[in-house]
Amino acid sequence: MTNEQLLIQGGLQAWKFNEDPIDKFFRALSEEQLQHEIMPGRNRLIYLWGHIAAVNDALFPLLGLGPKMYPELDPMFLANPDRAVQEIYSGHEVGRAFGEINRALWTAFTRWTTAEWLEKHTSVSDEDFVREPHRNRFTVVVSRNTHMAFHFGQAMLTKPGP
Amino acid sequence: MTNEQLLIQGGLQAWKFNEDPIDKFFRALSEEQLQHEIMPGRNRLIYLWGHIAAVNDALFPLLGLGPKMYPELDPMFLANPDRAVQEIYSGHEVGRAFGEINRALWTAFTRWTTAEWLEKHTSVSDEDFVREPHRNRFTVVVSRNTHMAFHFGQAMLTKPGP
Numbered sequence: 148m149t150n151e152q153l154l155i156q157g158g159l160q161a162w163k164f165n166e167d168p169i170d171k172f173f174r175a176l177s178e179e180q181l182q183h184e185i186m187p188g189r190n191r192l193i194y195l196w197g198h199i200a201a202v203n204d205a206l207f208p209l210l211g212l213g214p215k216m217y218p219e220l221d222p223m224f225l226a227n228p229d230r231a232v233q234e235i236y237s238g239h240e241v242g243r244a245f246g247e248i249n250r251a252l253w254t255a256f257t258r259w260t261t262a263e264w265l266e267k268h269t270s271v272s273d274e275d276f277v278r279e280p281h282r283n284r285f286t287v288v289v290s291r292n293t294h295m296a297f298h299f300g301q302a303m304l305t306k307p308g309p
Numbered sequence: 310m311t312n313e314q315l316l317i318q319g320g321l322q323a324w325k326f327n328e329d330p331i332d333k334f335f336r337a338l339s340e341e342q343l344q345h346e347i348m349p350g351r352n353r354l355i356y357l358w359g360h361i362a363a364v365n366d367a368l369f370p371l372l373g374l375g376p377k378m379y380p381e382l383d384p385m386f387l388a389n390p391d392r393a394v395q396e397i398y399s400g401h402e403v404g405r406a407f408g409e410i411n412r413a414l415w416t417a418f419t420r421w422t423t424a425e426w427l428e429k430h431t432s433v434s435d436e437d438f439v440r441e442p443h444r445n446r447f448t449v450v451v452s453r454n455t456h457m458a459f460h461f462g463q464a465m466l467t468k469p470g471p
Contacts, residue, residue: 150427164452189466261312280315283315292455300462300463301462
């Protein structure tokens with residue numbers, strides 16, 4: 148394996164180390180448990196799960212992979228706060244979307260060459276990218292990984308413990 | 310910049326994008342505010358801040374950079390749950406430790422060559438590293454970044470909002 152491949156693999160390992168426990172945590176919850184708020188008056192677990200799915204779904208256009216797979220997640224879990232939209236996905240539906248989005252992302256992540264990883268993301272202009280070549284797909288994915296962790300930390304507060 | 314350098318820079322950008330708001334958030338809190346629990350009966354903000362500092366401090370031995378800078382953080386904020394240890398650092402003291410630990414880490418991060426980034430971390434054996442070369446410093450740092458985000462997500466629940 149080349150150094151470039153090892154560095155990319157490091158980013159991918161960190162993604163998997165994070166995504167796998169998140170997937171496992173939410174899938175173990177019943178529809179009723181997913182209705183629990185993380186604390187009184189704050190987001191429900193179903194909202195956090197849908198929110199992570201919606202933000203990951205937005206990676207498709209941002210990384211130049213095509214349109215979102217589940218654009219309906221956006222009004223339910225991203226553009227609006229929890230409970231602002233009456234009809235939202237069930238846990239079963241969020242789980243399916245979360246799984247399909249992350250599988251499709253993973254397929255792209257594991258196929259890209261180094262040059263493809265270092266392509267610019269779609270919200271940076273060609274001129275800016277010349278000056279700021281770090282605004283590439285790899286930086287986006289490694290950063291987006293922290294977004295998942297941020298909300299997973301909140302969701303985990305619903306488990307007993309300190 | 311070489312592809313290797315660009316990939317490393319991606320990991321470092323993601324670290325900074327995460328660490329800077331964390332630093333800013335906690336430093337803006339008074340000693341009194343740092344005593345607030347993130348929710349009733351759970352960790353106080355001071356504990357989360359100290360915990361992030363203690364876990365980052367553990368990177369020095371893990372990455373082969375030398376001993377911890379503030380080993381006293383471990384019993385206060387890592388080995389024991391919040392409130393189990395009577396005498397813990399004040400916010401002022403945690404802030405100083407957090408700043409010095411992260412500055413020293415950053416100095417190492419920005420000086421390492423690609424080969425140094427891809428060295429094994431100290432808790433993997435030589436034999437295992439031959440089979441699992443992704444167990445290197447870069448993977449550790451990119452993963453540790455999600456640890457910071459996990460607890461920052463919890464701390465941010467003390468701000469008003471959904």
